[in-house]
Structure formats: structure tokens, C-alpha cells
Amino acid sequence: MGDIAYSRVGDNLYMLQYRDYETKYFEGLWHIPEGVTYNSFILETREGLVVFDTWKRSLRGLFIEEFSKHFDVRDVKYLVVHHMEPDHSGSIPYLLASNPEVTVLGHVLSKGMIESFYQVKPRFQPVKDGEVLQLGGYRLRFLHTPWLHWPETIMTYVEEEEALLTCDAFGSYGVPSRVFHDELGVEEKERFSRYMVKYFANIIGHFREWVVKNIEKISQENLNISAILPAHGVLYRGDSVREVVEKYRSLGAGETVPGKTVIAYTSMYGFVSEVVDDAVNLLDKYGIKPSVYGFTDRERADFSELIADAYQAENLIIATATYEARTFPLMKEVVELIIEKTPVNKNVLVIALYGWGGKAGAELEELLTKNGFRKLEVIEFRAGQRENVQKELEDRLPRLLGRGNAQEETF
Numbered sequence: 001m002g003d004i005a006y007s008r009v010g011d012n013l014y015m016l017q018y019r020d021y022e023t024k025y026f027e028g029l030w031h032i033p034e035g036v037t038y039n040s041f042i043l044e045t046r047e048g049l050v051v052f053d054t055w056k057r058s059l060r061g062l063f064i065e066e067f068s069k070h071f072d073v074r075d076v077k078y079l080v081v082h083h084m085e086p087d088h089s090g091s092i093p094y095l096l097a098s099n100p101e102v103t104v105l106g107h108v109l110s111k112g113m114i115e116s117f118y119q120v121k122p123r124f125q126p127v128k129d130g131e132v133l134q135l136g137g138y139r140l141r142f143l144h145t146p147w148l149h150w151p152e153t154i155m156t157y158v159e160e161e162e163a164l165l166t167c168d169a170f171g172s173y174g175v176p177s178r179v180f181h182d183e184l185g186v187e188e189k190e191r192f193s194r195y196m197v198k199y200f201a202n203i204i205g206h207f208r209e210w211v212v213k214n215i216e217k218i219s220q221e222n223l224n225i226s227a228i229l230p231a232h233g234v235l236y237r238g239d240s241v242r243e244v245v246e247k248y249r250s251l252g253a254g255e256t257v258p259g260k261t262v263i264a265y266t267s268m269y270g271f272v273s274e275v276v277d278d279a280v281n282l283l284d285k286y287g288i289k290p291s292v293y294g295f296t297d298r299e300r301a302d303f304s305e306l307i308a309d310a311y312q313a314e315n316l317i318i319a320t321a322t323y324e325a326r327t328f329p330l331m332k333e334v335v336e337l338i339i340e341k342t343p344v345n346k347n348v349l350v351i352a353l354y355g356w357g358g359k360a361g362a363e364l365e366e367l368l369t370k371n372g373f374r375k376l377e378v379i380e381f382r383a384g385q386r387e388n389v390q391k392e393l394e395d396r397l398p399r400l401l402g403r404g405n406a407q408e409e410t411f
Contacts, residue, residue, distance in 0.1 A: 002018055002035075003021075004016075004017065004018055004066055005019065006066070007179045009041070009163075009179060009227070009229060010163055011160075011161060012044040012045070012161070013041060013043050013044075013158065013161050013163060014041065014044070014070070015039055016041075016067060016070070017038065017039050018056075018062070019035065020036050020056075023035075023036060029202075029303075030202045030203075030304040031304045032173050032304065034173050034174045034175070034195060035174060035175040036173050036174070036232055037174075037175055037233060038054075038056055038059070038087060038231065039229070039230065039231045039233075039235075040053050040054050040063070040067075040231075042067075042071060043158060043161075044071075045138050046137055047077065047136035048076065048135070048136065049071055049075045049076045049077060050076075050077065050078045050079075050135065050138075050140070051067075051076055051078070051080070052079075052080045052082065052156060053080070053081065053082055053083070053089070053165075053231050054088060054092060055087075055088075055090060055091050056088075056090040056091075057086045057087075057090030057091070058090070060091040060093065060094040061094060063094065063095070064094045064098055073095070074099055076095070076099050077103065077135065078102065078105055078133075078135070079092065079095060079105070080105045080106065080140075080156055080165075081105065081106035081107075081110050082106070082153060082154050082156065082166075082167035083150060083153045083154075083168055083231075084106075084113040084114070084117070084152055085168075086117065088167060088168075089117065092114060092122070093118040093120050096120055100123075101123070102122070103122075103124075103125050104122040104123060104125070105124075105125050105127050105133070105142070106126065106127065106152065106154065107126065107127070107152035107154050108152075109151060110124075111124045113152070128142070129142070129144035130142070130143065137160065138158060138161075139159040140156055140157070140158055141156070141221075142154055142155075142156055143155045143217070145169065146210065148167075148168060148169045148204065148210060148211065149203060149204050149207050153167060153168070155167065155169070155218075157221075157223050157225070161226075161227070162224050162225060162227060163225075163226065163227040163229055164218075164223065164225045164227070164228050166228055166230050166231075167230065167231045168203065168231060168232065169230065170196075170228050170230040170236065170245075170248060171196075171199055171230035171232035171233050172192055172196040172198075172199045172230070172232060172233030172234060173198055173199045173233065174192055174195035174233055174234070176188070176192065176233065176234040178234075179234070179235055180235050180240070181235065181236050181237075181240040182236075182240050192233065192234050197308050197311065197312065198304060198305065198308035199232065200248075201307045201308045201311035201341055201342065202307060202308065202341070205307070205311060205340075206340055206341055208251065208252050208253075209252070210252075211248060211251065211252025212249060212252040212253055215245065225241055226238070226241065228241050228244060251311070251312075254343030256312055256313060256314040257313070259315075260309075260312055260314050260315070261288050261290040261291070261315040262291045262306070262309045262313040262315070262317070263276055263280070263290045263292045263293065263317040263319065264293045264301070264310070264316075264318055264319070265292075265293070265295070265318070265319035265320065265331075265351075266295040266296070266321050266328040266330050266331045266334075267294065267296045267319075267321060268296075268297065268321045268328070269297075270296075271321070271353050271383045271386075272319050272321055273296060275319060275351060275353070275386060275389050275393075276292065276294070276319050278386070278390050278393060279317060279319070279397070280292065282394065283397065286397075286401055288401070290315075290317070291309045291313075295328075295331070295334075303333075303334070303337060306334065306337075307337055307338065307341050310338050310341075310342050311343070314346060314347065315347045315348075315400055316347070317349045317400075318331065318334075318335060318350045318351070318364065320352055320360055320364070321352075321354075321360070322352060322354040322355065322357065322358065322359060322360040323360075326359055326363060327352075327360040327363050327364055328360065335364060336367075339371045339373075344371065344372035344373045346373065346375065347375045347402075348368060348377070349376075349377050349378075349396060349397070350365060350368070350378045351379045351381075351389070352364065352378065352380045352381075353381055354381075354382055355382070355383055358380045358382070360380075361378045361380035362378070362380075364378070377396055377399075377400070379392045
């Protein structure tokens with residue numbers, strides 16, 4: 001069982017947080033040894049309580065139990081549903097069963113999802129984009145923020161608290177030792193910077209263009225935001241607000257880290273591994289230490305971390321074995337994830353090994369080009385031609401890194 005934390009995060013705004021160490025694969029796909037939190041927020045007003053999001057479905061009974069230690073569930077007037085994914089909406093039926101008088105507020109699309117997911121018919125009130133709810137001395141402004149990362153996602157700005165509740169947006173993996181980012185030590189801040197990038201790449205990456213659109217939309221509201229409160233990970237206040245918004249904008253824009261290089265490879269019998277070693281040694285001569293992810297008979301790289309690194313990479317080297325005259329299956333999966341989750345503004349070098357039929361290089365070239373990757377070169381070789389490939393690498397890598405002859409325009 002995970003830990004539970006109850007914290008005051010504003011004058012009359014509270015967080016009920018579950019710290020999940022049990023989930024090994026977020027969404028059943030992304031490996032998260034660092035854990036994850038589910039942050040539910042409660043606003044206390046003169047006219048009743050407003051609950052913003054809940055906990056995941058498997059914690060629904062525990063959510064009500066813990067909630068009742070701090071508040072009377074009969075005082076809940078509204079439940080705001082920012083996002084219907086079950087890690088946030090999973091406790092809705094238990095809350096409604098405990099207090100059938102609760103009015104559920106959310107995007108118009110959320111009503112059908114609630115009724116289908118949980119077989120309940122709540123008192124549902126859809127909120128329009130920009131609509132304001134006044135309750136017990138508080139003004140709640142609802143903002144539609146589609147595709148962060150489902151179509152029904154919204155945010156709430158609590159004017160008197162100067163707090164923007166953002167659900168998945170600005171969220172991160174990891175279980176912080178403190179509530180707010182400015183309370184963390186230097187090393188923990190660095191870890192959470194990484195956890196945010198990883199979460200963004202894994203969960204939000206496919207919809208990155210909507211990040212920039214929604215940030216611009218929010219900025220046009222001229223809100224005085226002193227705190228950003230996501231539903232996963234650490235919270236932000238003060239100067240950290242500006243910093244996290246800029247980081248999110250950069251991620252949404254698909255900006256790369258200069259020189260950042262990622263190598264993803266599959267190797268069945270060691271031939272590709274040898275070529276990767278040669279590539280690493282050549283990169284070292286240029287002062288570049290690549291992040292290397294291998295899938296071999298002895299290791300399996302972490303997809304989650306690979307996608308996180310690939311997201312901000314300027315250079316990407318994909319080296320693969322050929323399997324039954326096609327791309328090695330694991331590499332096909334890796335490349336498809338890269339296409340789905342990361343920007344296309346990368347220099348890509350594909351290295352493909354074959355035994356009796358060279359097909360993988362052409363297959364990957366077609367797949368990547370079709371999906372928008374334009375700065376692309378391919379080296380295809382038969383097993384055992386290491387020296388020839390090394391010469392090719394000596395020629396291609398400088399161009400990949402932008403350090404070749406100025407006349408060369410391949411990349």
C-alpha cells in the first residue's frame with residue numbers, strides 16, 4: 001500500500017494525495033519505478049466544499065475513507081471533473097454514493113463517459129469555456145483545454161487563491177518529499193525535471209501541439225497565477241510557476257537539446273552491438289556522450305526512458321538487426337513509439353544489419369519519411385562488415401552532428 005498525505009496548499013485549499021508505489025507500468029505501458037501520485041484538491045467555502053478530481057478506481061473506497069478523516073462528505077456541494085481518465089475519475093461513484101446530492105461539473109463530453117464507465121447517472125452540469133461559478137466568496141473560472149490529453153479536459157482557476165488546477169498538464173511522475181517544487185533540494189529538483197519530461201513524452205507527447213495552443217489561450221485570460229496544481233507529482237508556486245510554464249511551452253514546441261544524442265538498437269548475435277560501440281567511440285571524439293538503449297539477448301531497455309530521452313534529442317541513431325527479411329520486431333515497436341510520441345525535427349541515422357536479405361533499412365526509411373522525418377540517412381550492411389561500416393560512420397556522423405563539410409546538405 002502507498003502513503004497518503006493531506007496538505008494545506010492555499011488559504012482554504014487542500015490536497016489529498018495518494019503516493020502510489022505499487023503501479024509498475026503506468027497506463028499498463030510506461031515503466032515507473034519512481035512511482036506516481038494522485039492529487040485531489042478540496043476547496044472549503046462558506047457554502048460547502050468543492051472537490052477537484054479524485055483517485056484511481058482501485059482506490060475508490062480508500063479515497064472516501066481518507067476524505068472523511070478531514071471533511072464531512074455531506075458538505076460536498078460540487079465535484080469538478082477535469083479529466084475522465086480513471087486515475088482521476090475512478091472514485092466518482094463512491095463519492096456520489098456517499099452524497100447523492102453532489103453536482104458534478106465538467107466538460108459536456110464527460111457526462112456520457114461517467115455514465116458509461118461507472119454505471120451511474122449523476123447530477124451533471126456541463127461548464128462552458130470561460131464560465132464562472134460563484135460559491136461562498138469564491139469565483140471559479142473553468143477553461144476548456146482540449147487534448148491535454150483527452151478531448152474533454154478542462155482546468156479551473158480559483159481566483160481568490162490565485163491557483164490554476166491543471167490535472168494532467170504540468171504533471172510528472174515521481175513521489176516528491178515535499179509538496180511544492182520550491183521546497184525541494186537541488187538534486188530532487190533535477191529528478192523532477194526529468195520526471196516531468198518523461199511524463200510529458202509518455203503521456204502528452206502525441207498531443208504536443210495542443211500544449212502551445214492552450215498555454216497561449218490561458219495567457220490571453222490575463223490570470224494572476226501564483227500556483228499551478230497538477231493532479232500528478234509536485235506542485236508549483238511563486239517563481240516556479242513561470243519556470244514550469246516555460247518548460248512546458250518548450251516541450252510543447254518540440255525544442256531539442258543541442259547535441260543531445262540517443263542510440264536505440266537491437267542486436268541478436270552481437271554484430272549490431274559492435275557497430276554501436278564504434279558509434280559511441282566516434283561520438284566521444286566530438287565530446288558527445290549518447291544515451292544508449294539496447295534490446296539484446298541479455299538486456300531490455302526501458303521504453304519509457306528511451307522515449308523521454310528521444311523526445312528532446314537533436315540526433316537519433318537507430319541501429320537494428322533484420323528479422324525474417326523485416327525490421328526486428330522490437331525495433332519496429334520502438335520506432336512507432338518515437339513517431340507517435342516525439343517531434344520530427346531530428347537528425348536520424350538508421351543502421352540496419354542483415355544476413356541474407358537487406359530489407360530493414362528501406363522499411364524504416366519509408367516509415368520515418370512517411371511520418372515527417374526528413375533529415376535521414378541509412379547505412380545497410382551484411383553481418384561481418386564492421387570495418388566497412390566504421391568507415392561509413394566516420395563519414396556520416398560528422399554530418400549528423402552538423403560538423404561535416406558545409407557543402408553537404410544530406411542532413
